[in-house]
Each structure stands twice: as C-alpha cells, then as structure tokens.
Amino acid sequence: MTAREPRTGPDVVEGLTRDPDPEVRAALARHPNPPARRLTELLVDPELAHAVAANPALDQRTADRLVRTHDHSPW
Structure with missing residues (x-):
C-alpha cells in the first residue's frame, strides 16, 4: 500500500492526504516521509x-508546541 511505502514521493503523499476517505487520509498522516508543511496543516483536522501527533516525522518544535498547548489549538 502506498501509505506504508517510505519511497512514495512527497507529492503523492500530499495528494492522498486530501483523499475523501478518512482512512486513506489517516494512513498518510502516519507516512514516514510526509511533506512537513502538510503534516502541520493536518493537525487541525480532528480526524487526523x-x-x-504520533508521527515521528513531525517537527520537534511543533511536537513541543503541542505538548505545551494540549488544551488549546496552537494554530
């Protein structure tokens, strides 16, 4: 599956994060090499x-910001 393939290109990953199927979007939100900007954008999607947040590819500063603002949206 494309969502689990680390060699899947960032353009494909980004496109699939916009898929109408929430399961596809969730799988791509866990992809090991997502575009950093898109990963941050997905934080505001309650389904994703x-x-x-659990993706190791999430920028450390963004992860730290999540920890500090867990009760409020940092975006």
Whole structure:
C-alpha cells in the first residue's frame, strides 16, 4: 500500500492526504516521509490530529508546541 511505502514521493503523499476517505487520509498522516508543511496543516483536522501527533516525522518544535498547548489549538 502506498501509505506504508517510505519511497512514495512527497507529492503523492500530499495528494492522498486530501483523499475523501478518512482512512486513506489517516494512513498518510502516519507516512514516514510526509511533506512537513502538510503534516502541520493536518493537525487541525480532528480526524487526523492524533495520527499526525504520533508521527515521528513531525517537527520537534511543533511536537513541543503541542505538548505545551494540549488544551488549546496552537494554530
């Protein structure tokens, strides 16, 4: 599956994060090499925020910001 393939290109990953199927979007939110900007954008999607926050590819500063603002939207 494309969502689990680390060699999937960033353009494909980004496109699939916009798929109408929430399961596809969630799988891509966990992709090991997502475009950093898109990963941050996905944090505001309630269906994807948990998967994005758990993604090791999430920028450390963004992850730290999530920890500090866990009760409020940092965006």
